[in-house]
Amino acid sequence: MMGKISKFRNSYLWYSFKNDKFAITSFLVFMLLLIIAVFAPLISPYNPYSPDNIFILNAEMPPFWIDGGSKEFLLGTDDQGRDLLSTMIYGLRISIIIGIGAVLLQAILGIIIGLISGYVGGKIDSFFMRLADVQLSFSYLMVAIFLSAIFKAAFGVGTFGEVAVPFLIIVIGLAQWPQYARTVRASVLAEKEKEYVQAARVTGFGSVKIMWSHILPNCLSPIFVLSTIQVANAVMSEAALSFLGLGMPVTRPSLGSLINSGFEYIFSGSWWITAFPGIVLVILVLSVNMLGDWLRDTLNPKLYKG
Amino acid sequence: MSENLLNVNNLVVNFKMRSGEVTAINDISFSLLKGEKFGLVGESGAGKSVTGFSIIKLISKPGYIKSGEILFKNTDLAKLDYESIRKIRGNRISMIFQDPMMTLNPVLTIGTQMMETLMAHKNISKSEARKIAVEKLKKVHIPSPEKRLEQYPHEFSGGMRQRIIIAISLLTDPELIIADEPTTALDVTIQAEIMELLLQLCDSMGMGLILITHDLAVVSQVTDRMAVMYAGKIIEEGNTLEIIENPKHPYTEGLIAALPESASTKEKLNQIPGNMPGLGKIPEGCSFHPRCTKMMDICLTDEPELKEYKSLHRKISCHLYNEKEH
Amino acid sequence: MPENPLLEVKGVYKHFDISGGFLDKLSFEKGKPYLNKTYVKAVNNVSFDINTGETFSVVGESGCGKSTLGRSIIGLYKINRGKTYYSGKRIDSLSEKQMLHYRKKMQMVFQDPYASLNPRKNVKSILTAPLKFHFPDLSAGEINDKASEVLELVGGDTAWFKRLPHEFSGGQRQRISIARALIVDPEFIVADEPISALDVSIQAQIINLLIDAQNKRGLTYLFVAHDLSVVEHISDKVMVMYLGTICELADTKTLFSDPRHPYTRALFSAIPKLGKPSVKHIPLEGEVPTPINLPTGCVFHGRCRHANERCKNEVPALIEKDGRKIACHGVEEGRI
Numbered sequence: 001m002m003g004k005i006s007k008f009r010n011s012y013l014w015y016s017f018k019n020d021k022f023a024i025t026s027f028l029v030f031m032l033l034l035i036i037a038v039f040a041p042l043i044s045p046y047n048p049y050s051p052d053n054i055f056i057l058n059a060e061m062p063p064f065w066i067d068g069g070s071k072e073f074l075l076g077t078d079d080q081g082r083d084l085l086s087t088m089i090y091g092l093r094i095s096i097i098i099g100i101g102a103v104l105l106q107a108i109l110g111i112i113i114g115l116i117s118g119y120v121g122g123k124i125d126s127f128f129m130r131l132a133d134v135q136l137s138f139s140y141l142m143v144a145i146f147l148s149a150i151f152k153a154a155f156g157v158g159t160f161g162e163v164a165v166p167f168l169i170i171v172i173g174l175a176q177w178p179q180y181a182r183t184v185r186a187s188v189l190a191e192k193e194k195e196y197v198q199a200a201r202v203t204g205f206g207s208v209k210i211m212w213s214h215i216l217p218n219c220l221s222p223i224f225v226l227s228t229i230q231v232a233n234a235v236m237s238e239a240a241l242s243f244l245g246l247g248m249p250v251t252r253p254s255l256g257s258l259i260n261s262g263f264e265y266i267f268s269g270s271w272w273i274t275a276f277p278g279i280v281l282v283i284l285v286l287s288v289n290m291l292g293d294w295l296r297d298t299l300n301p302k303l304y305k306g
Numbered sequence: 307m308s309e310n311l312l313n314v315n316n317l318v319v320n321f322k323m324r325s326g327e328v329t330a331i332n333d334i335s336f337s338l339l340k341g342e343k344f345g346l347v348g349e350s351g352a353g354k355s356v357t358g359f360s361i362i363k364l365i366s367k368p369g370y371i372k373s374g375e376i377l378f379k380n381t382d383l384a385k386l387d388y389e390s391i392r393k394i395r396g397n398r399i400s401m402i403f404q405d406p407m408m409t410l411n412p413v414l415t416i417g418t419q420m421m422e423t424l425m426a427h428k429n430i431s432k433s434e435a436r437k438i439a440v441e442k443l444k445k446v447h448i449p450s451p452e453k454r455l456e457q458y459p460h461e462f463s464g465g466m467r468q469r470i471i472i473a474i475s476l477l478t479d480p481e482l483i484i485a486d487e488p489t490t491a492l493d494v495t496i497q498a499e500i501m502e503l504l505l506q507l508c509d510s511m512g513m514g515l516i517l518i519t520h521d522l523a524v525v526s527q528v529t530d531r532m533a534v535m536y537a538g539k540i541i542e543e544g545n546t547l548e549i550i551e552n553p554k555h556p557y558t559e560g561l562i563a564a565l566p567e568s569a570s571t572k573e574k575l576n577q578i579p580g581n582m583p584g585l586g587k588i589p590e591g592c593s594f595h596p597r598c599t600k601m602m603d604i605c606l607t608d609e610p611e612l613k614e615y616k617s618l619h620r621k622i623s624c625h626l627y628n629e630k631e632h
Numbered sequence: 633m634p635e636n637p638l639l640e641v642k643g644v645y646k647h648f649d650i651s652g653g654f655l656d657k658l659s660f661e662k663g664k665p666y667l668n669k670t671y672v673k674a675v676n677n678v679s680f681d682i683n684t685g686e687t688f689s690v691v692g693e694s695g696c697g698k699s700t701l702g703r704s705i706i707g708l709y710k711i712n713r714g715k716t717y718y719s720g721k722r723i724d725s726l727s728e729k730q731m732l733h734y735r736k737k738m739q740m741v742f743q744d745p746y747a748s749l750n751p752r753k754n755v756k757s758i759l760t761a762p763l764k765f766h767f768p769d770l771s772a773g774e775i776n777d778k779a780s781e782v783l784e785l786v787g788g789d790t791a792w793f794k795r796l797p798h799e800f801s802g803g804q805r806q807r808i809s810i811a812r813a814l815i816v817d818p819e820f821i822v823a824d825e826p827i828s829a830l831d832v833s834i835q836a837q838i839i840n841l842l843i844d845a846q847n848k849r850g851l852t853y854l855f856v857a858h859d860l861s862v863v864e865h866i867s868d869k870v871m872v873m874y875l876g877t878i879c880e881l882a883d884t885k886t887l888f889s890d891p892r893h894p895y896t897r898a899l900f901s902a903i904p905k906l907g908k909p910s911v912k913h914i915p916l917e918g919e920v921p922t923p924i925n926l927p928t929g930c931v932f933h934g935r936c937r938h939a940n941e942r943c944k945n946e947v948p949a950l951i952e953k954d955g956r957k958i959a960c961h962g963v964e965e966g967r968i
Contacts, residue, residue, distance in 0.1 A: 015324070195748035198708055199812065203762040204735035206728070217752040349831035463919050464694075493693035493920075494858065498902035498913045520832060523861075523904035550906060564836035566865035567906050571884070574843060575836040575865070581801050582831075 016298045026290035033284055037093040045074070048087040049252060055081045060270045076272045079261055080250075087253060088277050094254040095284065098168050099235040103227055105173030106234075110180020111223065115211045117181065118188025125185075132178035140175035140237060144246050147171060161249040168247055172237045176230060183226050187219035221299040228292030232285045239281055255281045310377075311482055311514045312338040312361070317374035317384075319353075319360050321585065322367070328586035330356045330369065332538040335612070338482070343508060343515040345525035345532030345546060349561075351582050352535040354518045358484045361516075362395045378482075397427040400475035404487040406467035410459040416470055417455030424477050442473040446503060465496035472503065482514040489524065501528055522562065526550050534558050537583055537593040540612055544620040554622050556598045592625065600626060637681040637717075638820060638852050639705065644714035644724075646675040646697075646704045650924075672923050674700040676876040676931075677714075679950065680957075682852060682869075684819075689855040689863045692873035693899070695923055701873070702822045702856045706740050707731055718820070736766050739813035743825035745805035749797040755808055756793035759783065762816050778815060785848075786811045786841055803834035807841065814845060822854045827862065839866060860903050864888050872896045875923055875931040877947075882956030892953075893960050894936045894968065930961065938962045 017023050036043055048054075058081035062069040069076055075084040117128040151167065152160050160167070191197060192215065200210050239256030241247035243263075248254040250261065255277045262273025319331035331353050338344050346354045359365050361376055363383060376383040378399065383391060395401075403409045411419060420439040421432060430438075436455070443451035446469040459467060468488060475483055485504065489497035505528055508515045519525055525532055526546055533543040534555065542555040553559045562568060563576035580597040583589060589596055595605040604625050612623040650670050651657045657667040674697040682688040690698040704711050707723070716724040723734055742748040749758055759779045763770065770778075780790050786807040797805055806826060813821055823842065827835040843866060845851060857863050863870055864884060871881040872893065880893040891897045898914040916935045921927055930948050933939040940961070948959040962968040 195742035195744055196750040198703075199740065199742060199748055199809070200750075201708060202706055202735065202738075202740045203816075204728075204732045204765065205761075214750055218750070349833060466919070494860070495693060495898060495902040495913075495916055498904070499915065501904070502913070521904070522832070523906045526906055527904045561833060562906075564833050565906060566836075566839070566861040569865060571865055572843065574840045577836040577840055578833040579837075581803065581834070 013298060017294070020294055022290055023294035026287040026294070029283060029287040030291060033092060033280075033287070034096065036089055037096045040089045040093045044086040044089040046083045046086040048082040048090055057081065060265065060273075062270070063272050075276050076270075078258065078273045079265060079270070084258075084272065084276060087258060088255065088280055091253050091255045091258055091277060092280060092284070094165065094248060094252065095235050095238060095256070095281070098165060098172065098238045098254070099231045101165075101169040102172035102176070102234040102238075103230045105169060106176045106230060107180050107223070107227060109173070110177040111184050111216070113177065114181040114184025115188055115216060118185035119192060119207060119211050119215065128181065129185075132181055135175070136178050138175075140171065141241070141244070141246075143175065144168075144171050144241050148246050157249070161251055164248050164252065168238055168241065171241075172234050175237070176233070179226060179230065180223070183222050184219055187222055188215055191215045191218050225292055225296040225299060228288055228295060232288040232292070235281070235285055235288070255284075309340060309379075310337050311340045311342070311379065312516075313375070313377040314357075314361070315375040315377065317357070317360060317376065318372040319356055319365060319369060320372045321369045323586070325586070329372075329588075330538055330585055331360065332588075333374070334535075334538075334540045336533050336540060336543060338514050338516065340481070341508070341512045341514055342531065343505075343517065343529045345529035346516060346518045346535060347520065347522065347525050347532055348535035349520055349582055351537075351584060353538040354535050355486055357535070358401070358486050358516065358518045361484060362399050362401060363391050364395075364401070393427070396423060396475075396480075397478045398480055399482045399484065400478070400480040402468075402471055402475050402483060402485040402488045405491050406464055406471055407459075407491075409471050410467060412459050415456055415458055416462075420455070420470075420474055420477060423474055427478050438477060439473075442476050443470070445476065445507065446470070446473045448473070464492055465500065468492060468496075468500055469503065472500070472507070476507065476511070479511065480513060482516070483508070484516045484518070486518045487520070488517075490519070490521070497524070504528070522550065522565065523567075534561070537588050539593065539623060540621070541594070541623045542620065543612070543622075544618075548619065554618065554620055554627070555624050556600050556626070557594050560597075560599075602626070604628075636684045638684045638686075638719060639682040639854070640715075640717040640720075641681070641705065642679050642715045642717075644675055644678045644701070644704065644716065645673075645712045646700050646709055647671040647673050647712050670924060673926050674876050674923055675704065675711075676926070678873075678876075678878055679714075680871060680878070680881060682820075682854060684852055685846075685850055686868045687846065687853040687855055687866055689857055689867040689870045690873060691857055691860060691863055691870060691899075693858060693920070695875065695920060696873040697876035697923070698856045698873050699824055700876075702740075702824050702854060705854065706738055706822045707734075708740075732766075736816045737818050738820045738822070739816065739818040741806075741809050741813050741821060741823045741826045743828055745802040745809065745829055748809045749805055751797055754794055754796055755783070755788075758797075758808065759812055759815055762812065766816050782811045782815045783808075785814065785845065787837070801834075802830050803837060806830060806834075806838055810838075810841060810845070814849070817849075818851070820852045820854070822856070824856045825858065826855075828857070828859065835862070842866070860900065872899065875921065875926060877931050878950055878957070878959055879932065880956060880958045880960075881950070882958075886955050890954075892956070892963050892968065893958055894938055894962065895932050930959075936962075938968050940967075 058077050059079055061073050061077045063076045064071050064074050073083045078084055078087060113128050117125045148160065197210060197214060200214050238247055238254060239259065242254050242256030243260040245260065248257045250257065253261065258277035259274050262270065265273055314337065315335050316333050317331055318329065318333055320327045320329050334357065346357060348354045356365065356369065360371055361383065365371065371384050374384060378394065383394065417439060421435040424430065424435040424438055439455060440451045443454060448454055448466065448469060462470065489500050492500065501524060504515065507513065517525060517529055529546045531544065532546045532549060533540045534557065536557050542549060542553070542558045549558060550562060553562055560576065560578040564578060566575060569575045578597055583593060591607045592605040592610050595601045598605065602625060608625065610623045610625050612621050614621045615627060648671060650672055651668065657669060658665060659668045678701060690701060692698050700709065703709050705716055711724050715722055718734055718738065723731065756779060759782065760775050763775055763778060783790060783792065788807055788811065800808065827838050830838060839862060846853060855863065855867065867884045869881065869883050870887050872879045872895065874895050880887065880891065880896045891900050898916050901913040918935050921934060927934050929945045930943045933943040936943065942961050948961050948964065950957050950959045951964055953963060
């Protein structure tokens with residue numbers, strides 16, 4: 001273990017990270033948001049889902065530094081009377097869960113398909129790639145509308161609220177597996193021709209073993225880079241869906257739904273309901289994107305050799 | 307007596323790495339007469355390509371010329387600014403690189419690439435440039451050159467591409483050509499043709515040639531004099547055939563002895579143990595001493611200098627010859 | 633040497649289908665649609681034997697099919713026509729499972745030391761994986777011992793076990809590749825340009841290593857190379873190929889002292905000789921034709937100074953003449 005730690009400290013990855021202020025900043029910001037999300041119940045002043053805390057009379061109170069606000073509700077309240085700060089913290093949690101969950105789903109599906117497609121080639125490759133094309137040509141919004149309409153019609157809005165998180169994970173996850181599949185497939189095609197793979201074949205190893213333990217470890221760099229970007233995308237997608245009312249229900253809002261519910265109130269003066277969740281969302285997505293950018297530059301072999 | 311075309315004096319080239327600065331070329335000096343063919347020989351990592359690039363200041367970050375002079379007919383190239391060196395590069399001194407596939411731009415026709423080179427250096431019209439391009443293509447034996455000008459690099463074979471590159475390097479009638487492993491990527495039969503072509507052109511046009519290669523056989527066919535490089539220094543310099551018949555430095559001896567031609571069939575080849583030291587890991591004293599069969603005590607501490615030994619008609623950098631008079 | 637063929641290759645063809653997808657192939661002639669197939673005819677009708685303990689070299693320039701031949705023999709490619717036999721048993725038609733038995737006997741060393749080792753696996757893992765796979769009953773201690781032994785045989789060191797490929801030089805990596813090939817105790821090794829990517833002084837080290845290993849373990853080599861001086865030094869028999877066909881096959885001494893085939897002659901004359909000024913080399917006319925549209929008749933006729941009508945139309949058969957096998961009408965007819 002100590003060996004591995006010292007190896008990491010001597011590695012180029014750590015060196016590049018230490019010296020890149022953007023990387024450090026975005027990493028810290030993301031960690032901060034992650035910690036807030038994980039420890040939401042402990043950090044949040046109120047539990048926004050408990051009906052005890054919601055008094056409609058408290059609705060639309062401004063942040064505490066503006067006239068009419070109070071220290072009880074630091075960032076004000078939303079249209080339902082929930083403390084905005086608490087709702088944002090729990091909303092952040094939901095956004096991150098969905099973001100990471102969707103990416104896990106995409107990654108597993110995409111990596112397996114990409115490996116098989118790239119290694120086996122031929123008709124199977126053609127089939128999966130056409131499938132990917134078809135998948136990409138469906139707007140995920142359209143799919144979400146379609147599926148959620150069917151679901152709600154079949155099981156009712158209430159049930160939908162309960163399974164909203166898994167539902168969104170599946171919809172966003174399925175929408176984006178082709179990105180992983182294509183990226184992995186491209187890596188596999190390049191690695192397949194390399195002589196260490198041929199040496200493995202000459203030794204007699206089977207295809208599955210070669211794909212899994214020889215080729216896949218060498219495709220990890222693009223996968224890591226893609227994953228950071230995809231987390232950002234997934235969070236944005238969920239926000240977009242919730243904004244359109246197709247995502248998280250009003251009772252358990254994510255950042256996107258908060259932005260949505262506050263939208264109507266912007267012009268009537270209650271700008272904070274949209275603004276603060278919006279700012280947090282931007283910070284979340286920005287930090288993840290910047291981490292992804294840094295990772296891509298660091299892992300780029302051409303830059304590394306220089 | 308021909309005058310000196312190129313004088314490299316005490317050239318030092320360093321690379322700025324994140325762990326510090328490392329020296330790639332450690333104080334080398336050599337000169338070239340007008341029309342002379344000079345070989346720069348060594349294995350990978352010796353610094354011969356870096357030397358070639360440095361002459362026309364083609365070294366890019368993190369490398370840079372730390373000190374020394376590169377006198378091209380009395381102009382010190384090392385001190386020239388970007389604009390001035392551009393007038394010399396591709397004009398008075400041309401360079402041929404190793405891989406013909408990478409040197410030509412795949413999306414431009416041969417004609418465009420040749421004419422733009424000409425027009426960048428000379429104030430001539432497009433049609434005049436075209437005429438010169440056709441003439442040079444003929445010189446390198448490309449059949450139907452007028453037609454070929456409209457073709458793209460991928461329509462030519464490897465050997466023809468290298469010929470085109472030679473033609474491009476001849477466009478401005480340069481005085482010196484630096485050829486960096488020009489035939490390593492080519493087949494043996496094509497290699498022979500290209501080397502013969504280069505030789506013929508140098509002779510007929512009175513051009514100097516610096517041939518950078520690891521192939522002792524090729525260098526023995528083409529060059530008059532050669533310098534052997536090891537770990538950034540020249541360790542032996544002299545007449546090519548004389549060096550090959552009678553190498554003096556233990557490294558040169560080892561290199562020639564390691565060739566299959568030097569051993570009898572199926573017998574083990576003479577090998578030089580170990581590897582050439584990498585940048586920044588060069589040993590104290592003589593950089594070759596860990597691998598040298600004739601190592602003496604002084605080799606561990608003192609770095610030998612390249613000294614001229616008139617009686618041997620050779621420049622050698624080795625303590626073995628210290629006692630002999632210069 | 634007693635004739636005891638370990639490997640027999642009979643009438644082997646390997647063509648690669650580069651026709652592309654369905655739409656690429658589709659074309660029309662006289663109003664009727666048909667599928668246009670394009671093949672790279674890499675190896676055409678190659679037959680030869682390799683005896684136990686021999687070093688058999690295949691030489692030729694790029695595009696001659698020697699690498700494809702080597703890979704087809706070891707089973708990386710499936711041949712289209714012909715038969716290959718190992719120790720008298722047919723191996724080209726075996727399934728992957730049946731082939732496993734032979735994978736212990738036949739191994740391969742590749743050209744590019746930078747691509748032939750998995751960058752993510754350390755040396756111990758690279759060496760022990762084939763051993764564990766083929767001999768699952770060995771104990772961990774026995775595996776360790778074997779790995780150390782073979783690594784030392786190639787001039788390596790057990791300190792290398794924990795290190796990753798990128799920490800080694802080209803020559804060292806090639807040693808590790810050779811160790812990997814040797815660890816399963818093979819009888820036959822295909823070496824595909826094993827020294828082309830290495831420096832001259834390192835080449836000598838690796839060649840010596842290969843000769844050593846052959847002497848110690850009684851190995852048989854199929855050496856694919858383009859460096860003729862190395863080939864002359866280590867081979868027993870040499871086969872010259874051009875565009876997928878055999879031009880000439882003879883034992884080393886015969887071939888190098890008296891090459892007969894016009895291509896062999898041109899090839900040998902083009903090798904720069906150390907220390908001797910330019911010998912006038914035999915120039916070849918034209919350019920190398922493509923293996924997609926092979927010339928008719930003798931594949932070399934377009935570039936040969938002695939070609940006649942027969943050469944244009946009739947493929948020369950590989951015949952025995954003057955102590956060698958040669959495919960040339962001119963030599964057969966006594967013209968050359």
